[in-house]
Amino acid sequence: MDNRTTNEKASSLRWKILRRALLSRSSPPHPDEQSQMITKSISRRTGHGFNLILSHVIADSSSSTRDARVCYTLPIPGAPQLFLTQRVDNRADLSDFEICNRYNIDNTGLVCNWPSEDVLAHYCLSHADIFRSKKVIELGSGYGLAGFAIAAATEASEVVISDGNPQVVDYTQRNIEANSGAFGNTVVKSMTLHWNQEDTSNIADSFDIIIASDCTFFKDFHRDLARIVKHLLSKAGSSEAIFLSPKRGNSLDLFLEVAKENSLHFSVMENYDEEVWKRHKGFLNEDRDSWPSYDKGHSYPLLIRITL
Incomplete structure (x- = not known):
């Protein structure tokens, strides 16, 4: 500072x-x-982000609602627009914290669409071919922009958008229904998924690709996250998890240690996309004033690819 x-x-x-x-x-x-x-x-909450997926609010919140519809224009010719209902109110409700305590979850998925999710959506769309005809799950999705983008523009066979917060999952289900015409033949589902739940037999060994953004910050959840990734990855073929996560002090390094203990293999890349890297450098230098709280360790997501 x-x-x-x-x-x-x-x-x-x-x-x-x-x-x-x-x-x-x-x-x-x-x-x-x-x-x-x-x-x-x-x-650390930002209204700026990397602005890789253009968006605008098409219905402001009123005195009777905390929500707005946000229109996202995907950077792929012919791709449909997505209309996601999200909270726009800066006020916190005590009921939100009560739900967090009840389910042992955090509230960040309701706060805003975080910058790492924007980068994840951009990265996935830039590599759309790897999702074609694949079964995909997004973990800790928040409003699930990346999952919705994959469903709308990559011809994936199935996309499951999951979160541990039932309030978030409610938004996801409403947004799936509101955008049902945008998904073509892709099956899109919402799911309440707690990383520490014991019984994952109905979904274990069933996904080709896992995606997640900024899910390694809370150290208390590291072992559960590594465990669920290992359970969800398909043992048949070349399945993998694609994470976009900032270092956030030593939290990412600690998660990778836990991943290694769980016999997961991984690679970490800093410069993985030309446009993302260009904007990152701008926020550190000439474009500094547009994102005053920008910090490499807290704001710039690294690419982590995880396999069995």
Whole structure:
């Protein structure tokens, strides 16, 4: 963080973000301009992203709803547009945290469409041929942009978009129904999938490709994530998992250690796409002001490919 702006610790500033989110709309805080700039610079939540999949809101939230329909234009000639209902409200509800505690999950999938998901969708569309006639599952999907993009533009045989948060899965199912005409012959399903669930017999050894973005941040979930990847990968043929994850301190390295302990093989690439790399370099240099909180370790996703 820029010491010319503030000497406050990042942890203190993030508590301010939480306080602002929890305050009701009827009595919002009135931070000064400098405070707003400081908070924006430290927040890991971003409205910017890599902007690789063009999107725009076509229905703003009103006083009676927290949601908006977002139109995504896929960068493939002839591909249909996708219309995904997502939350646009910056306020947190205590009920969200109650559900997180009940299911031992995190709430990040509801917050926004995270930058790594945008990069994952772009990467998958840039390599559409590898998904043709394949069975695909997205883990920890959030709003599932990558899964929806694969379903709409790659001729995959089946795409399962999964998350452990039942609220997220509800959005996914509604969005599947709303975009049913965009998938051609591809079968698209939503699924509530907890990485630590004991019985995976109905889906074990059944997918050709697993995709996931930014799923290695929470260290408590590493062993469950490695376990579910191993169970889901098909033992027949050349199945693999494709992860896009920032380093996030040592969290990615620790996950890879756990993956190795589970006899999973992996490769890690930093420069895997010309356009993604170009934008990454821009955010670090000449385009710095457009994404003030951009940090390589927290924002730039590495490509991890995992096999049995």
